[in-house]
Structures are given as structure tokens and as C-alpha cells.
Amino acid sequence: MSADQTADLRTALLAWFDRQGRDLPWRQGPEGRRDPYRAWVAEVLLQQTQVARGLGYYHNFLTAFPSVQDLAAAPLDDVLKAWEGCGYYARARNLHRAAQVIAQQGFPEAYGGWLALPGVGPYTAAALSSLTLNEACAVNDGNVRRVLARLHAEPQPTPRWVQAQADALLDPARPGAWNEAVMDLGATICTPKSPQCGACPLSPWCAGRASAQPTAYPAPKARPVVQEVRAVAVLIGTPQQAVLEQRAGGLLGGLWGLPTQPYDPARPGAQAQALRDLCARLPATPGPLLGEVTHAMTHRRVIWQVYAATGGPHPTDVRGAPLSRLDHKALSLAQARADSLFT
DNA sequence: AAATCGGGGTC
DNA sequence: GACCCAGATTT
Numbered sequence: 001m002s003a004d005q006t007a008d009l010r011t012a013l014l015a016w017f018d019r020q021g022r023d024l025p026w027r028q029g030p031e032g033r034r035d036p037y038r039a040w041v042a043e044v045l046l047q048q049t050q051v052a053r054g055l056g057y058y059h060n061f062l063t064a065f066p067s068v069q070d071l072a073a074a075p076l077d078d079v080l081k082a083w084e085g086c087g088y089y090a091r092a093r094n095l096h097r098a099a100q101v102i103a104q105q106g107f108p109e110a111y112g113g114w115l116a117l118p119g120v121g122p123y124t125a126a127a128l129s130s131l132t133l134n135e136a137c138a139v140n141d142g143n144v145r146r147v148l149a150r151l152h153a154e155p156q157p158t159p160r161w162v163q164a165q166a167d168a169l170l171d172p173a174r175p176g177a178w179n180e181a182v183m184d185l186g187a188t189i190c191t192p193k194s195p196q197c198g199a200c201p202l203s204p205w206c207a208g209r210a211s212a213q214p215t216a217y218p219a220p221k222a223r224p225v226v227q228e229v230r231a232v233a234v235l236i237g238t239p240q241q242a243v244l245e246q247r248a249g250g251l252l253g254g255l256w257g258l259p260t261q262p263y264d265p266a267r268p269g270a271q272a273q274a275l276r277d278l279c280a281r282l283p284a285t286p287g288p289l290l291g292e293v294t295h296a297m298t299h300r301r302v303i304w305q306v307y308a309a310t311g312g313p314h315p316t317d318v319r320g321a322p323l324s325r326l327d328h329k330a331l332s333l334a335q336a337r338a339d340s341l342f343t
Numbered sequence: 344a345a346a347t348c349g350g351g352g353t354c
Numbered sequence: 355g356a357c358c359c360a361g362a363t364t365t
Contacts, residue, residue, distance in 0.1 A: 046360040050352065054360085087349025090362075121362045141360045183360055192358060193354055220357065224346085250348060250364085297349055325350070 001205070009205050010171040010178070016201035017181035022188070024051065025058060032134030032176045036107040037068045039131050040098075043124045044091050051187065057086050071096065072103035080254050080322035093254055094119025111137050130175040138166035139179045143186025149218035150190060150208030157218050190214075226301050231262040232274045233304045236284055237315030239331040243282070244316055244323075257327035259312075260304065275307055284312035291333045295326040306330045 001009070026042035029035050041061055045054045064082045065071040071079065076096050083092035098117040108114045110133065115125035126137035138144075140163050148165045149157040157165075171178040189200045197209045208214040235258055236243040244256040259282060263274035279286045287308035295302045304326070318331065 043360065048349085048359055048361055050359050053351065085350075087351085088361085090348070094362080119362070123361055127360065139360075142358070143360065146358095179360090187360080191353090223357075252349085295350095299347070299349095 005205060006169065009169070009202060012201040012204075013181050013185065014171065014174060014177060017177060017184060020188075021181065021184050022051070025055070027180070031174065032131070034131045034176070036128070036132045038062065039128055040107075040120075041095070043127050044095050044119055045086070047091060047124065048088060049086065053086075057083070068099050068102050068107075072099040076254065077320075077322060081320065084255075084322045085325055089252060089254055090250075091119055107132070109133065111135055127179060130179050134175065136170060136172040136175045138163070138170040138175075139183070140166050141183060143183040143190075146192065146218060147182055147186045147190045147202070150195070150214050151202060151206050153207035153211050153217055155217055155219045224299060226296075226299060228301045228303065229262065230265050230271075230303045230305075231260045232271060232278060233258040233260040233306045233330055234275075234278060234282075234284065234286070234309040234312075235290065235306060235330065235334050236282070236309045236312045239335040240318055241315040242318055242331070243284075243312045243314075244318065244321055247324075252324045252326075254322070255324050255327075256321040257323055258306070258330055271305060275305075279309055282309075282312040284309040290337055293326065293329040293333055295329060302326060304330060306333055308334070 024042075026038050027034070028038070042054070042058055045057055045061065049057075061082050064078065065074060074096070076093065079092050079096045080089060083089060086092075094117075098119055101117060108117065108128075111125050111129040114120050114128045115122070120128070123139055123141050126139045129135040129137045130139070140159065144166055145157055145162050148162055148169070149155070152165065154161065166182075185200070185202070189196050190202075193215065195214050197203050197206070197214060200206065200209070203209050206214070208217045211217075234243075243259060245259050247253055247255050247257055259278060261274040261278035261281075263270040265271070275286050287310060290306045290308055293304050293306060295304075323331075
């Protein structure tokens with residue numbers, strides 16, 4: 001693309017953005033000098049999370065933690081509670097860790113400083129340095145990848161290729177606005193399934209549109225097979241006051257939930273054995289089966305047999321604890337059974 | 344480079 | 355059910 005074409009393309013997209021860009025709550029303040037706390041919270045929240053869903057969490061989070069000092073001083077459980085249901089909980093743990101650093105050292109003053117914070121990778125560092133420091137760093141997210149793949153009719157855009165294209169196209173005069181403009185275009189016009197090429201300010205330069213098959217770019221990514229995982233879970237107490245354990249490790253790490261024990265459904269008797277093992281560990285006495293809950297995650301499908309049990313450690317208050325959707329489903333199963341006794 | 348990590352929206 | 359979402363981190 002010639003320098004003249006690049007200049008025209010930039011003008012067209014920024015004009016569209018100034019007119020049609022989304023009005024979002026974290027976009028307050030001067031262009032290139034946004035409030036770093038709000039921008040940072042929003043960028044982390046929006047990692048692999050659609051804007052429409054992020055809006056509610058953003059409001060809750062800022063209400064709970066109005067400043068980075070509030071966030072740094074808060075217990076991790078409170079931070080996870082504000083993140084409850086949003087997924088990818090490492091984001092909340094990293095946000096809390098990074099807040100300790102920022103409370104001590106202040107907000108980063110360059111791309112490298114952002115990148116050094118836990119939970120901030122190349123995308124987020126580029127976004128935040130352009131939005132809060134006016135640095136000419138091009139973001140590379142799912143929207144940018146799709147927009148640029150279509151613009152150049154590239155079916156297999158590698159991360160390196162996308163970054164090079166994004167760097168070349170970025171308008172150095174308005175880096176923050178440019179980044180937001182490309183993402184807004186990808187989210188509202190150049191959508192994955194049914195792009196509105198007729199309304200796109202880039203259509204004069206777009207090879208994907210010229211091909212009449214814009215959705216062929218980029219080619220869909222191959223997805224791994226979803227694995228089925230089974231476990232028994234026990235409810236000791238009531239849906240309001242129950243024995244909860246804090247989950248460790250990567251999956252749902254830091255959240256609380258019902259004690260569980262996985263088993264191999266292909267092995268006869270494995271489920272009953274898992275229930276015995278679980279109750280022996282607590283220790284508790286197994287009771288009746290309350291029901292089954294299933295929960296779909298991106299890369300696995302979880303099925304729990306939920307049993308009542310008695311004994312065990314002292315039940316704790318469920319209300320204040322950060323729980324996964326799966327645990328909420330298990331608890332409402334027990335609630336539904338309790339309700340049915342009175343109808 | 345490939346796996347792992349949630350939950351929901353859209354078609 | 356397939357595919358995706360303002361990706362980061364670990365293996």
C-alpha cells in the first residue's frame with residue numbers, strides 16, 4: 001500500500017471513529033491521557049471478554065475498588081468476589097498482585113513498565129501505553145487480526161504478520177484513538193460472521209471485500225476436542241451455610257466451592273468409591289444423591305453428581321465467598337429440592 | 344509452538 | 355454445535 005493510500009485509509013477510519021466510535025465508560029478523559037487505573041482495569045477485564053459483558057463487571061469493580069490503593073489493600077477474596085462469574089480468574093489474581101506494585105511504585109511511564117506487570121502482556125501493554133501515555137504502540141487483538149486479515153485477504157495471519165501490519169498502519173499522530181478505532185470497527189462492522197461491508201470506511205482498500213468472501217479471512221482456528229470430566233461433590237449444610245474448600249491450581253484457582261472428587265466413569269464402581277474417598281477425607285458421612293449438574297467450559301464439559309453429606313468441618317457462610325458458576329448450579333440444585341418440600 | 348484457563352454471545 | 359471474545363502464562 002502506498003504512502004498516499006495509507007494516509008487516506010487512516011483519515012477515513014479516524015473520521016468514522018470520531019463519528020461512530022462506541023461511547024464506553026472507560027473512555028473518559030483526554031485522548032492519549034486516560035486515567036491509568038480505569039484504563040488498566042478495563043483492559044484486563046476485556047481480555048477474552050466481550051464488551052457487553054465487561055460493562056457490568058467494570059461498574060461493580062470500580063464501585064468496590066475506586067482506586068488502586070483500595071484494590072491493593074483489599075483481601076484477595078473480595079477481589080475474586082467482584083470477578084465472580086467473569087472467568088479466567090488468573091486475571092483477578094494478577095490484578096490484585098499488580099496493584100501492590102503500583103501502590104508502591106506508581107503507574108508505569110512507558111510500554112515496558114506496563115509489560116512488566118503481572119497479567120499485562122503485549123496486547124494490554126500496547127493498549128495502555130497508547131491510551132494513557134500517548135505512545136505509538138499498535139495493539140494486536142482478535143479484532144485487529146480479523147480486520148487486517150480481511151484488508152489484505154490473508155487466510156493464515158500469523159501473530160508476527162499481524163503485528164507487522166498493525167505497526168505499519170498505526171496512525172502515530174493519534175495512537176490511542178487509532179487502536180480503539182480498529183477494535184471498534186472489528187466489533188461493530190467487520191464482525192466474524194456477517195460483516196457490514198457496505199458501512200465500512202475501509203471498504204475502498206479492502207481485498208477481502210473485493211474477493212466477495214470476506215468471511216474467508218482469517219480461516220477458522222482448529223479447536224481441540226472438548227473433554228468430559230466427571231466428579232462427585234458433597235453438600236454439607238445448606239445452600240446458605242455449607243462446607244466450602246478453596247480451589248488451588250489453574251482451574252478456578254482461588255475460588256471456593258463444594259468439596260469434590262474426580263473419578264473415571266469407565267471404571268465400574270468408581271463413582272461410589274470417589275464418594276467414599278471424598279467423605280473419608282473430610283471426614284463426613286455420605287447421604288442421598290441430590291442430583292446432577294453439568295457445566296460447559298471452553299475446553300471441557302464437567303458433570304457432577306451432587307450428594308448430601310453430614311459431619312465434616314464447620315459450614316461457612318456462602319454469600320460472601322467467590323464461587324464458580326458450577327458451584328452455584330450445585331447449590332441451587334439443593335435449594336430447589338429444599339423448596340419442593342414446601343410446595 | 345502448543346496447552347491451559349471461563350463463561351457467555353452469536354449465528 | 356461451531357466459532358468467537360480489547361489475551362496471558364505456563365509447558
